[in-house]
Amino acid sequence: MLGLQLAGGPRVRSAETAGPDLPFPLIERFETYGAAEGLPGHKIQCVTRASDGRLWVGTYEGAAVRENGRFHLISTNAGLSHRMVMCLVEDPRRGDLWLGTMRGLNRYSAGRITTYTQTDSGLPNNVIYGLAIMNDSLWVATAAGLGMLELKTGSWKIYDHNNTVMHEPWVYAVKSAGDRLFVGVWGGGILEFEPANGIFKEHRDPDRDMHFDLTPDDGPVSDVTSWIAWDAGILWQSTYFGLSRYDGSRWRTWQEKKSPLPSNFVNFVWARGPVAWVGTDRGLAVTDGSIWANYRTTDQGTGMLEIAAPGRPVENRRMTTALPNNFIHGIWVDDHEAWLATADGLAHAFLAAPRTAGKAGDAKTNPATPSFGRN
Amino acid sequence: MRKLSLILLLALASLVGLTLWVRQTYWGDHRRRMSGQTDLAKVGCLNCHLVSTASLRWSQPRPHHDTPAGLAVSPDGAMLYIALDDRDEIAVADTASRQVLRRWKITGRPWGLALDNLGKRLFVTCREGDRLAVLDTGDGHELASVPTGRGPVAVAFCRTLNGERLVVANSLSDDISVLADSPWRELGRPAAGREPFAVAGSPDGSRAFVANRMVELASVKTSPASELTEIDTLSGRAVRREALASAHLSESVCAVPSRSWMLTPVVKIRNQVPITQAANGWVMSGGLAITDVNTGEMLQMPLDEANDYFADPAGLVVDPAGGRAFIASGGSDVITVVDLERMAAWLAKASPAERREAIYDLALAPEYVVARLPTGRNPRQLALSPEGSTLFVAERLEDDILLLDANQLTVRGRIRLGDGGSDDPIRRGERVFTSSAYTFQHQFSCRSCHPDGHMDGLSYDFDGDGIGDNLLDNRSLLGVAGTEPFKWNGKNPSLDVQCGPRFAKVLMRTEPFPPGPLQDLTTFIKSLPPARSARRGDGKLTTAQARGKAIFFATRTASGKEIPHERRCSTCHRPPLYSVRLPFDVGTQGTSDTTKAFDTPHLLGVGGTAPYLHDGRAQSLEEIWTLYNPDDRHGVTSDMNKIQLNDLVEFLKTL
């Protein structure tokens, strides 16, 4: 379908003649959800699909869960500790959903909300930016340190500048990565923590100066981490100074103008396999670090797709549908769909089926599959 | 001789003078310096010094009894398995001969029992072992031991499309262990309400329902509610958590086979009504909560009658046809028989408003209560034979099992487990403690507010003015020996006074306990050990707990300033009782309080006694300092960082 949606002529080359396969599926179309569809607010901060299939959305006016095609509001009237929901994570062992808000932590368990605040529990601070589950522990990135709630005992531990190498206690993101944890620290880069032995390792921008990035690929692009993502052994760091990737031995960095990254202001990154889905203030970028597909909405409201790959001219395509807003706060992706939390609505992105080598993924059998280059 | 007398007289006078001088100068100064108060009355050296728990009743050896806890009947009805928690044993009795055939040793205080569908395996929750034991019913040997949450008390066996499941209610960790088989392991640990205490599977095994005994922590000004938790046994996750409004102390849950009902016995609580209204029956009554598992609708039906109450509803079973429910009243020594058909008929014709208000209508019970069957002392757990003909009643404080003909409602006999322990004053005291015979219209027993000697997490208004604006936190009786005086104002000098005339005047609204039973009652209360703490099995403190201990005993603040004696934790909460048994003003006087100084509670088992402070305003230990210690009068805590406060809390939970 996408081939027909693209401007510049209906003819699309098959992948075999056009170049290498895309390492990720392209978005075919967007659908938008807002207040008219039952969401409590238009400013969407976070989105996740739970293992039971329910879609959870955190907005600035409460949370919503989508069941049977309808959004159900979870507001402060229902016990939510604050209307501004900043982050969501599912506890796969219990099926509980944890919601981090601007004033406290919430556990949504089978319809019941239990709240935790810095005054009634061991939570470091009420302002919660990120959440992660690691086995039977919940990790909470707060404005005053990293909190860890042992779910079986109810005990809290706090990690901050007093007891770790953390440069500042301002934690913005936390991500579980197998046997370790990555912690995004605002002004402190990234901490890699191995709970088994209690060791913290720092990943810092070697420049030690925020005015410039002296050399590329020398470490995190900045110490001001806005989000982190991890999958398949690859760590991604989003900052307001660009994007970084770490594969365990080597760093890569990207900035606007120096690369296809649409903007240095990167709010969010989602990792799926070797691919990052990057939420910026100028739209969505999808990349494996080499090939980029950037989606944005023009001032006229038109959806645009820009594909950049090494050795090829940048290809711009018009889409028939568009992101509701280019300012992207949160992303959730699987093989078939993506959900995008934007500053003006929730976008549901339908993905084209990925082509695989050896299968004739041409336009005929899979017309939605795009290709590089044109006649 | 005269000289010697003179010398002795002088020596005596010197001694008296020295004593008076010490008393005037050193003792007064010491008292003032340590307490920060000048008007402390009735304080002596022994408030702080030479205190030992070794001599307290709960530290002494006590007799053990053949007290029945959980029951399970074999699929053929031939065998009854009885958990003897006080003996660490399982008794196996022949139901026909009513004889105990075997006893199997099992460690960790066995409590809840369940059998698999073939009766080959017996599942036992070990309440203090934090584990579930799987026994071979052939020879009683332990096939498996699976770690659970803390304080597992009940278990249900369920068969699902994806294998067998065990659903375990963990009373102390407030969660549920869902175990999957081959081998048995924990599939999930969903959260429950507060103190999950009973569990039952749905007829098809796809769901399990967990009744929670205590109300959720909430502001004392709000109406309390406990929870009924619904578990998807296949995934091991909670799927519904419904509030039982103004109801608590559910110790059983049971499905009604012919209906989509799940029944839960409850105590309907109105703790915000002044306790003076006990005389009007407004404080608590027994009821049956009905949950329609299909629609989620919840109703509560009264079990009591206007002038006669049946306190402490505990065990509940429903016959296989779903026609009748049997509810044990642990406080009244009665089995209440409810005709569910008649109850359903009444509900069918009742308006929504009538259904909603039914629990408040104590004239309603005769509509569906068809019998009240007397039992021995303190009937708790119930079991029915598979075909429903025999009702087994664990008469907990008689050390036997009563067998009733469930159809004829007649006694078939008893299985004797022990001698009843009548020569043990602790046992006799527990009988007094659990009996509602002494209270007005048998409305409640001591246990109604102190389940198992602990607390119900509620605040009550005990003021005689009847206004109802002075709620006071109900304190645990566990570990209370040696911590007199009692009451938050410290006015009751002993348990004899507390449980005798004061209790009679304020609560019982009848004559006080006779001297003998009162003596036994206080002996029982003194025998109650402190609640289990979060200390590790090896007794060692974790790093955080050790840091918290240092803070508890600190003499200087984090910034190095000396903490005045009266503001150090360990001055007022001095080990080993963690109380010097004196009133202190810690800046918590409320608008309705007539005093600034409140009795210093002991801290043994304090981690499990939320809410805190005299009026229950602090819902967690943290809140004591984050919200209610603005002037550093309840310890100097304002300069603590959050790590330090968390450490302190972690240490307190180990006491």
Place this chain on the structure above:
Amino acid sequence: MTRLVKPPERMKKPFLIFAALWLAAAVGWCDGYPEKLDSNTNHLLEPILPAGAGANLLVEGDYPYYGNVPVEMRPYRNIVPHFRYWLTRLPFRGPGRDYPDPPGLSSLKIGLLSPPNYGTEAKRGELSRQGVQLAIEEANAARRPGELPFELVERADSPQWGSAANIAVDFADANVLAFIGTIDGDATHVALRVALKTETFIVNCSDPDPSLTETQIPWLLRNFPDNRQHGYLLARLIVEERGLTNIVVLRANNRPGRMGVRPFVDAVRRLGHPVLQEINFKEGERTFETSITVLKQAQPDAIVLWGNPAETGLVAAQLRSAGVKAALFGFDRLVDPEFVRLAGLAAEGVTAAFFFDPERTDPVWLGFVARYEKRFGQRPEHYAAYGYDGTKMLLAAIRKVGPNRYRIHDAMTSIDEYQGVSGYMRFDGRWDNIAPIVYAQYLGGKWHYLPAPPAKSTQAARN
């Protein structure tokens, strides 16, 4: 078959550089975008040039770069960095400008995050608050028919547990249009992170922390010249004007002290005279024997103090008592009666970077002094002046664009210059006030305020 000829050792390095450059060019040429080498370079050591060497690379952006620091104090000035930030201003690209005004407003709420009303910053916080209050009272008195009054929503910070973050959320819940605050860099950082999420503009009038505006959050403007301006000025005074090169720093052992001296320490290093020692003292310390013993070993000719007067006054006195003759310099907090009182004779000759000349006699300043004195019964100082100016800037923006946080953002972030009671302000790409500041010298029992001398590089350029 081609046999590779092994290059001579001395040719190896140029060869490798050439090969790398060629590879970079080749890759860049064939790519659709400039692809970079996987150089995996470790932290490059910053070259230290000899004093007066000047710079060979000037960066010209839309806004003065690097806090308008003289080129000889810029880091890596001989290297073209891969990427420079803040040459242009970071836009806010989110929606909101077209949101309708909130219905039913009875006032225009402004938040004020103040330091705790106890502790070392309480007095400064109160002075700043008075400046804010005066600006609001004047604006309300001058409002025209139909205009809503401004309402101040005040909250005092607590020193720990990230209290400022919670207060910033409270402000959002109270529907403030913007908020002002605070002195503590830690608290302002924390509040700014929340402001990014609540999309509420902050005007900062009192935080000297250089790193405050370094996080790329386009929701804060600071009119308070921060410790970069102070540090660069001190570096110029010490190294370029006085020719002093044996420099020791004595600072408070806290975050403001650590962050505050950083620009100075960097600047003198870049001028070729790295600080010999950086010695810390604790807040509340009264004797500094050990620190002075250590300090004397360095034989400094210039000592730079960063801290509150309660400590720095005593430090100065004890330095002189110990026979240390080095010239004493410091940051603005030395310009305080308590410093002079505690330092005693040691105050004589002390030089401190300062904001503006409070003894100015221009009508704008004198008018403010008169109004302030009338309202509060005391003479204003710089915290009150910047508080007043910052509030005036904000109120003007609100009056101009209405009660819309996004349009207020745009109005505030489009300010390049401002003339306030504190003087002229010039805002850089990070919305920091980089207008020239002054310095104060205590001579003859009195502080004398002097304009900052031009940097050597500027002088050279002029010549």
